Amino acid sequence: MQTAVISSPFRLSTISTHSRIPSRNNASIRLPPIRMAHTETGPSVAVVGVTGAVGQEFLKVISDRNFPYRSIKMLASSRSAGKQLTFEDKEYVVEEMKDESFDGVDIALFSAGGGISKKMGPIAVEKGCIVVDNSSAFRMTEGVPLVIPEVNPEAMAHIKVGKRQGALIANPNCSTIICLMAVTPLHRHAKVKRMVVSTYQAASGAGAAAMEELELQTREVLAGKPPTCNIFSQQYAFNLFSHNAPVGENGYNEEEMKLVKETRKIWNCQEVQVTATCIRVPVMRAHAENVNLQFENPLDEDTARQILKEAAGIVVIDDRASNHFPTPLEVSSKDDVAVGRIRRDISLNGNYGLDIFVCGDQIRKGAALNAVQIAEKLL
C-alpha cells in the first residue's frame, strides 16, 4: 500500500502497512479491509497541514483504512505550496491554504496549529465543511463535540456528511486520548473517582521539527558538540524535562490542564478528580503514561485485566514473569494503545485502586487515526 512521500528524514521513511500489535490474548486479530479509497460517491476531503507530522499520518491512515474519498486537497502554508506529493499512486501538488480552498470540501482534517484552526476552521464551516480539528482551539468550546470514537461517539451522532451543513468536531489532546482509551473501560465498570496521570512524552508530540531536533542533538552530543536548541529551550537528547507547554498560575502547564478538563468533558463527568504531571522524554515517537486510579466501586486487578483484554483498540502486554510491559517502541506506528503493569494500588484498602502503565502512538491514535475514525462516523 503506497502512501505520501515528502522529503524529510522522518517523512520519507515509514510506509506503514497496517498494524495492530500482536496480542497475547488473541484479541487483536484484524480482518483485511475492503478496498474502497477512491470512489465517485465518497466525500471530498482536505488535509490541512499535510506536510507536518500529523498531516503525513493522516494520509497513511486514510490509505491503511481505505477511507473512501472522491478527491483530496493537500493544503499547507505558502512555504510548501508547489511541493509534489505522491499518494496512492497519484501525483498531487501541495496548495497554500486559502478561504477558497474549502469550496466544495465535505470533510477537512486540520492539523496546522491552534491559530490556523481558529482563523480558518470557521471559514471552512461556513462553506458547509465538517472540520475535524486536531488543535486545542475548539476542544473546550460549548457545543463542539470532543470525541474519542471508542469512548463517546454519541457526542457527534447528530453530525453527518452529505447535508452540506458545516460543523466542528475536536480531536482531544493526544495524552488524553491515550489515557482515556485505557481508563474508560475501567471507568464504565467501577467509576473513577480520582485519577493521577504521569506522562513520558515523545518528541513527535511537538511535530516534525522536534523529531529532527532530537535526532540532530543526539548526533551532536555523541560527537561532543553543543546541542542545537531551536524547538526546545534546553538539551533534549540524553535528558528529560517538564513539558514545554506554558505554565499557568496554578503551577500546572497547559498539557496537564488538558488532561483535567478534557477528561471531564469527554466523560461528561465534572466531579472526577484528575491531576497530571507531563514530562518530555527523549523518545522519538509514542507517549507513555502511568495512571493511578481510585474507584467508587471495587475492581480487582484480574477483572480489570479481562475488561481491558476485551476493550476495542486496546492490547494488554502484562507479562510479569518476563518483565515485559508496553514500550513506546512497540506501539510506534500501531493503532492499538497498549496497557500493562496492571496492579492493585497497595496504598488503598480493598480493591478500590489500580495502577496501570499505558503506551500509545500519539501521532496515530493520539491524532490522525482518531480523526479519521471520527470522519468514518460522519459517512
Ligand SMILES: NC(=O)c1ccc[n+]([C@@H]2O[C@H](COP(=O)([O-])OP(=O)(O)OC[C@H]3O[C@@H](n4cnc5c(N)ncnc54)[C@H](OP(=O)(O)O)[C@@H]3O)[C@@H](O)[C@H]2O)c1
Ligand atoms: N504531533 C502530534 O502528536 C500531535 C498530536 C495531536 C495534535 N497535534 C496538533 O496537530 C497540529 C499539527 O501538529 P504537527 O505535530 O503535525 O506539527 P508540524 O509537524 O509542525 O506540522 C505543522 C503543519 O502545519 C502547516 N502550517 C503551518 N502554518 C500554516 C499556515 N499558515 N497555513 C497552512 N498550513 C500551515 C505546516 O505547513 P508547512 O510545512 O507549509 O509549514 C505543517 O504542514 C498542532 O495543532 C498540534 O497541536 C499534534
